[in-house]
Amino acid sequence: MKLTYEPVIGLEIHAELQTNSKMFCACSADYSNAPEPNTFICPVCTGLPGALPVLNKKAIEQATLVGLSLNCSINEFNTFARKNYFYPDLPKGYQISQYELPIASKGYLDVLDDTENPLRVVVRRVHIEEDTAKLAHEKNYALVDFNRAGVPLLEIVSEPDMRTVEAALSYATKIRAILRYLGVNSGDMEKGVLRFEANISVRPSGSSELRKRTEIKNLNSFRALTRASAYEIDRQIKVYESDGEVVQETLGWDEARGVTVSQRGKEDAHDYRYFPEPDLPPLQLDRTWIDSIKDQLPELPDAKTQRFIKQYELKRQEAILLTSEKSLADYFEGVVFKSNSPAKTIHSWIAGEFMRYMNDSGVALEDIKLSAEQFAQLIDMVTDKTISSNSAKVVLNEMLKSGGDPQEIVKAKNLAQVSDTGFIQEAIEKILSDNPKEVEQFLAGKETIVQWLMGQVARATKGKADPNVAKELLVKALEARRK
Amino acid sequence: MQLHNLTIREAHELLTTKKISSVELTQATLQRAHEIDPKIKSYVTITDDVALKQAKQADERIAKGENVTPLTGIPFAAKDCISTRDIRTTCSSKILEDYVPQYNATVINKLADAGAVLMGKNNMDEFGMGSSCENSAFFNTHNPWDLDRVPGGSSGGSAAAMSASLCSFSLGEDTGGSVRMPAGFCNVTGIKPTYGRVSRYGLISLVSSFDCIGPMTRDVYDCATVLETIAGHDEHDSTTFNSPVPQYNQNLNKSVKGMTIGIPKEYFVSGMEAGVESSIQEAIRTYEKLGMKIQEVSLPNTQYALPVYYLLLFAEASSNLARFDGTRFGLSISENAKDVIDIYLQTRHEGFGDEVKRRIMLGAYALSAGYYDAYYLKAQKVRTLLRRDFETALASVDILLAPTCPTTAFKLGEKTNDPLEMYLSDIYVVATNPAGVPALALPCGFSKGLPVGMQLIGKHLDEQTLFQVGHAYQQETDWHKRLPPL
Numbered sequence: 001m002k003l004t005y006e007p008v009i010g011l012e013i014h015a016e017l018q019t020n021s022k023m024f025c026a027c028s029a030d031y032s033n034a035p036e037p038n039t040f041i042c043p044v045c046t047g048l049p050g051a052l053p054v055l056n057k058k059a060i061e062q063a064t065l066v067g068l069s070l071n072c073s074i075n076e077f078n079t080f081a082r083k084n085y086f087y088p089d090l091p092k093g094y095q096i097s098q099y100e101l102p103i104a105s106k107g108y109l110d111v112l113d114d115t116e117n118p119l120r121v122v123v124r125r126v127h128i129e130e131d132t133a134k135l136a137h138e139k140n141y142a143l144v145d146f147n148r149a150g151v152p153l154l155e156i157v158s159e160p161d162m163r164t165v166e167a168a169l170s171y172a173t174k175i176r177a178i179l180r181y182l183g184v185n186s187g188d189m190e191k192g193v194l195r196f197e198a199n200i201s202v203r204p205s206g207s208s209e210l211r212k213r214t215e216i217k218n219l220n221s222f223r224a225l226t227r228a229s230a231y232e233i234d235r236q237i238k239v240y241e242s243d244g245e246v247v248q249e250t251l252g253w254d255e256a257r258g259v260t261v262s263q264r265g266k267e268d269a270h271d272y273r274y275f276p277e278p279d280l281p282p283l284q285l286d287r288t289w290i291d292s293i294k295d296q297l298p299e300l301p302d303a304k305t306q307r308f309i310k311q312y313e314l315k316r317q318e319a320i321l322l323t324s325e326k327s328l329a330d331y332f333e334g335v336v337f338k339s340n341s342p343a344k345t346i347h348s349w350i351a352g353e354f355m356r357y358m359n360d361s362g363v364a365l366e367d368i369k370l371s372a373e374q375f376a377q378l379i380d381m382v383t384d385k386t387i388s389s390n391s392a393k394v395v396l397n398e399m400l401k402s403g404g405d406p407q408e409i410v411k412a413k414n415l416a417q418v419s420d421t422g423f424i425q426e427a428i429e430k431i432l433s434d435n436p437k438e439v440e441q442f443l444a445g446k447e448t449i450v451q452w453l454m455g456q457v458a459r460a461t462k463g464k465a466d467p468n469v470a471k472e473l474l475v476k477a478l479e480a481r482r483k
Numbered sequence: 484m485q486l487h488n489l490t491i492r493e494a495h496e497l498l499t500t501k502k503i504s505s506v507e508l509t510q511a512t513l514q515r516a517h518e519i520d521p522k523i524k525s526y527v528t529i530t531d532d533v534a535l536k537q538a539k540q541a542d543e544r545i546a547k548g549e550n551v552t553p554l555t556g557i558p559f560a561a562k563d564c565i566s567t568r569d570i571r572t573t574c575s576s577k578i579l580e581d582y583v584p585q586y587n588a589t590v591i592n593k594l595a596d597a598g599a600v601l602m603g604k605n606n607m608d609e610f611g612m613g614s615s616c617e618n619s620a621f622f623n624t625h626n627p628w629d630l631d632r633v634p635g636g637s638s639g640g641s642a643a644a645m646s647a648s649l650c651s652f653s654l655g656e657d658t659g660g661s662v663r664m665p666a667g668f669c670n671v672t673g674i675k676p677t678y679g680r681v682s683r684y685g686l687i688s689l690v691s692s693f694d695c696i697g698p699m700t701r702d703v704y705d706c707a708t709v710l711e712t713i714a715g716h717d718e719h720d721s722t723t724f725n726s727p728v729p730q731y732n733q734n735l736n737k738s739v740k741g742m743t744i745g746i747p748k749e750y751f752v753s754g755m756e757a758g759v760e761s762s763i764q765e766a767i768r769t770y771e772k773l774g775m776k777i778q779e780v781s782l783p784n785t786q787y788a789l790p791v792y793y794l795l796l797f798a799e800a801s802s803n804l805a806r807f808d809g810t811r812f813g814l815s816i817s818e819n820a821k822d823v824i825d826i827y828l829q830t831r832h833e834g835f836g837d838e839v840k841r842r843i844m845l846g847a848y849a850l851s852a853g854y855y856d857a858y859y860l861k862a863q864k865v866r867t868l869l870r871r872d873f874e875t876a877l878a879s880v881d882i883l884l885a886p887t888c889p890t891t892a893f894k895l896g897e898k899t900n901d902p903l904e905m906y907l908s909d910i911y912v913v914a915t916n917p918a919g920v921p922a923l924a925l926p927c928g929f930s931k932g933l934p935v936g937m938q939l940i941g942k943h944l945d946e947q948t949l950f951q952v953g954h955a956y957q958q959e960t961d962w963h964k965r966l967p968p969l
Contacts, residue, residue: 048584048806050565050566050588050688054719084850086808088823094802274850274855275802275855278722281722
């Protein structure tokens with residue numbers, strides 16, 4: 001019988017913090033908006049002789065928020081350490097990081113695995129470090145831009161608790177959502193503010209051993225994380241199946257070729273010579289200070305999902321969709337607050353036409369021209385039958401594209417729904433006399449033809465006919481032709 | 484009147500009563516430096532233009548009577564590991580031979596604010612690694628008392644410049660005796676303040692957790708004046724204390740009667756030169772005459788001080804010196820380099836001297852996986868014991884008294900072939916740095932015509948008592964007033 005294998009996956013997530021200044025100096029951390037290379041720099045972040053680091057309080061606050069959100073214990077006494085290695089993007093020849101006593105440790109995050117079953121991923125530690133400079137490789141040389149050097153970076157390290165690529169993706173996605181909820185990271189992976197490293201090994205299903213693992217570095221998108229992990233799992237299984245040995249090594253991901261590539265083996269692995277950073281005294285966090293940070297914690301995705309299910313009587317998946325982004329959840333609640341329609345209806349509008357527009361147009365929620373209040377008015381017009389839902393879709397798209405007041409658009413486009421039986425009756429009579437064949441079919445017993453005829457009515461009345469009234473009149477008119 | 488021989492206090496008096504100008508004082512000192520320093524070689528760089536410009540500005544301040552401090556118009560020199568904007572700062576290393584900082588160390592800014600006049604930068608052992616100034620990549624500095632002898636190190640240039648009156652005060656830096664040991668060899672007064680009392684921002688680090696900038700002066704009064712100016716919290720240095728800086732000179736004349744001096748018994752064992760020991764004994768008697776009590780104390784872990792000191796030094800220095808990689812500043816040798824690693828290797832191979840390379844290698848070793856616990860971690864634990872030694876000893880006495888070196892200045896070349904022998908010359912001064920406590924070095928006699936130094940070691944942040952006790956001694960003796968026969 002052929003052996004089946006089970007992947008063992010752990011993730012390290014590097015997230016830049018969204019502070020105004022860098023981790024250890026007063027330079028702007030907004031390097032992606034720097035006018036040109038090497039403009040947001042000073043003696044500290046370029047590692048000039050004699051320059052010394054000073055902690056960024058905001059970064060400590062944000063790191064604490066993240067630690068608390070991931071159910072970690074916050075270490076009241078934590079220390080910084082030097083990670084020593086030579087590379088041109090590391091001006092001091094060491095990175096200031098945290099080693100023995102990180103700011104947060106021993107937390108967890110509950111996610112759903114590929115079978116939608118709950119999975120608790122243990123978060124081993126969260127620590128603060130500084131980002132490196134950026135290298136631009138030219139033909140015979142490389143240029144260094146220090147604008148990014150010293151930007152605060154958080155490293156979130158999980159235990160190898162994930163058994164499927166889907167679970168790893170679910171964990172990574174949730175971490176990103178939490179970071180965005182906390183306002184500490186934009187989650188903009190194209191800009192590199194969030195990077196993944198996957199530790200992967202495979203073992204025979206059912207076994208509890210931990211086999212040699214490989215580490216895939218610098219995964220800059222969910223797609224890369226998914227593809228690289230899947231590829232690597234497959235590769236390792238093939239190695240074992242051909243009686244080979246997996247080598248413990250660091251890998252890179254070649255996006256174009258879709259393969260992992262060896263970067264360096266264990267034999268030449270770095271010895272980082274960690275030791276406590278003598279330029280920074282240990283950081284003592286006061287219990288009351290930690291509590292005050294705890295008070296700043298916003299409602300996080302899980303709690304919000306639960307509340308939405310309960311408060312708005314949504315299905316789990318509906319609530320998860322709405323709470324995937326804080327801005328979306330806020331928008332939804334904004335519409336609910338301004339509207340008299342049921343929350344479920346509002347969910348349908350947001351999950352349907354609204355999100356379709358956003359996906360198609362690529363417009364971010366922050367840039368949407370439609371206010372929650374206007375959206376609420378529009379939905380209420382459907383609920384109170386002022387307009388048909390088809391008309392409302394037209395109005396919604398108009399508002400999303402160009403903004404504007406829903407009532408005015410309805411008026412301008414003459415879309416108000418009509419319950420005037422005379423007007424509708426007139427339209428029906430014309431349709432029935434224009435389509436004798438269909439009338440015949442109905443009379444012969446094909447009742448489904450009513451739907452088609454209703455469509456004709458809607459078209460003829462430009463969607464303004466109240467569908468209930470129209471249907472009643474249509475059926476009556478058809479029956480009248482039986483004689 | 485020989486202007487260059489004036490103490491800061493005397494010069495300040497003459498400046499503020501307009502009997503002399505800072506330009507005159509500065510010119511006289513510069514002239515002397517140009518005349519005498521070719522023999523001593525205490526300066527790596529003499530900054531005539533900067534000095535004269537600052538002297539002129541000081542004179543304007545004095546003329547207007549605005550913002551005149553005890554250091555306004557006073558010429559000083561700084562050890563060449565202290566960053567000075569637009570003035571090259573070399574650490575006496577080839578790797579920084581042409582390095583010109585973009586910014587001033589905090590102490591340089593403070594002195595500039597006080598109106599002091601920068602005369603130049605002093606020679607030192609490369610990156611502070613050495614006890615004789617012979618590890619300078621440029622040239623040896625000579626002891627003004629005997630030109631065949633070393634000035635001590637690593638702040639040998641700063642000590643020699645002060646000793647030979649080539650400045651009115653100098654700034655040294657003490658990582659493990661680097662102010663006190665050369666102060667003793669050259670007959671000047673110098674202090675290693677409490678760790679964290681003076682900002683290290685802009686000081687090119689040797690050992691981040693030991694390094695202390697300290698003034699070197701003619702006497703204790705001047706020393707207190709300068710320390711008061713440069714000490715204090717600095718938002719750029721997280722290791723500085725937030726506590727206020729006392730006005731040291733206000734309490735200088737308080738009687739020392741009834742205070743107790745502790746004599747660490749471990750410091751008075753074999754190996755001390757007879758003339759050094761007798762000078763120290765004489766100093767103790769002077770204090771007895773002043774009504775102080777003498778008590779033997781113990782620093783039981785003294786035997787571990789040297790290994791602990793050097794181990795931690797190697798470790799931190801190996802990391803601190805990583806930034807000298809030829810990619811951003813200083814020496815860069817990229818010809819024929821195949822890759823960036825080649826640039827690192829060539830630059831560091833050419834740029835660093837033997838002693839620096841030796842210490843980097845030892846430090847990298849001590850920090851590497853598998854050795855960290857046995858070396859670095861163990862040394863940190865013993866460091867705690869050393870600190871406790873001082874705490875315990877100083878709990879029962881007001882200060883400790885000890886020599887600064889077992890010998891007087893040795894001959895140039897005498898110990899250069901034996902690093903271990905060289906390390907041993909720091910035996911009395913190294914323990915205070917891992918412990919963080921302050922220590923004041925002052926002249927206490929001569930042995931065979933060469934100066935002998937002693938040090939007073941005090942409680943954490945208690946520089947005041949050191950100055951008070953040191954000043955009392957200098958009221959009774961005139962060793963500190965003796966000048967080298969140049």
